[in-house]
Amino acid sequence: MNCLEFERLLDDGARDGLPAEALAHAHGCAACARSLARARSLERALEAHFAADVAPPAGFVDRVMARVERGEARGVRWLALPSALPWWTRAALEPGVVLALATLALFTWRGGRWLAGARVTWDVLAHVPRWVHDGLIAAGFGPVGDWTLRWLDSIAASSLSVQVGLALGVAPLLAVVAWLAWRAGEAAAGAT
Ligand SMILES: [Zn+2]
Numbered sequence: 001m002n003c004l005e006f007e008r009l010l011d012d013g014a015r016d017g018l019p020a021e022a023l024a025h026a027h028g029c030a031a032c033a034r035s036l037a038r039a040r041s042l043e044r045a046l047e048a049h050f051a052a053d054v055a056p057p058a059g060f061v062d063r064v065m066a067r068v069e070r071g072e073a074r075g076v077r078w079l080a081l082p083s084a085l086p087w088w089t090r091a092a093l094e095p096g097v098v099l100a101l102a103t104l105a106l107f108t109w110r111g112g113r114w115l116a117g118a119r120v121t122w123d124v125l126a127h128v129p130r131w132v133h134d135g136l137i138a139a140g141f142g143p144v145g146d147w148t149l150r151w152l153d154s155i156a157a158s159s160l161s162v163q164v165g166l167a168l169g170v171a172p173l174l175a176v177v178a179w180l181a182w183r184a185g186e187a188a189a190g191a192t
Contacts, residue, residue, distance in 0.1 A: 001021045003025075006025050010039050096182065118167075
């Protein structure tokens with residue numbers, strides 16, 4: 001018995017004649033226990049009204065049922081079905097997003113130091129093409145090496161704001177590639 005089957009039994013009106021396995025589920029499931037308690041108290045309230053032979057106030061049942069349905073749409077059913085959580089709730093719990101947020105927090109906290117570190121890293125990276133360039137010339141790919149070197153030299157010679165701007169422009173592209181790779185990895189893991 002799962003939460004959905006339990007809810008369906010309740011909706012069918014079998015509050016007191018519930019099978020043993022349904023009662024066992026409600027015993028171990030807080031959400032369904034709440035649903036059962038709510039259904040029983042609603043029934044008791046209705047019985048009390050009809051037993052006293054007093055006509056319920058106009059719209060009483062509608063109001064109660066509307067409240068029960070609102071409560072279930074908001075609470076019980078969503079708790080019972082994790083896959084029904086809104087996408088942003090699940091997205092916020094993804095390891096990649098958590099890592100990105102942590103990085104952002106670190107950057108905000110010690111931005112200056114991080115920028116200085118990034119600057120040093122970039123300077124080192126800017127010298128890599130020179131070695132690649134020499135290698136390319138040796139291998140007979142001179143023009144390609146020249147073009148790459150000129151392009152990277154112009155970036156390394158430009159101001160930090162241009163470099164940061166370039167990095168910000170390239171970052172979304174890298175993020176998309178990383179996301180595609182992650183999806184591919186997930187699909188591969190799911191296939192095994
Ligand atoms: Zn349940």
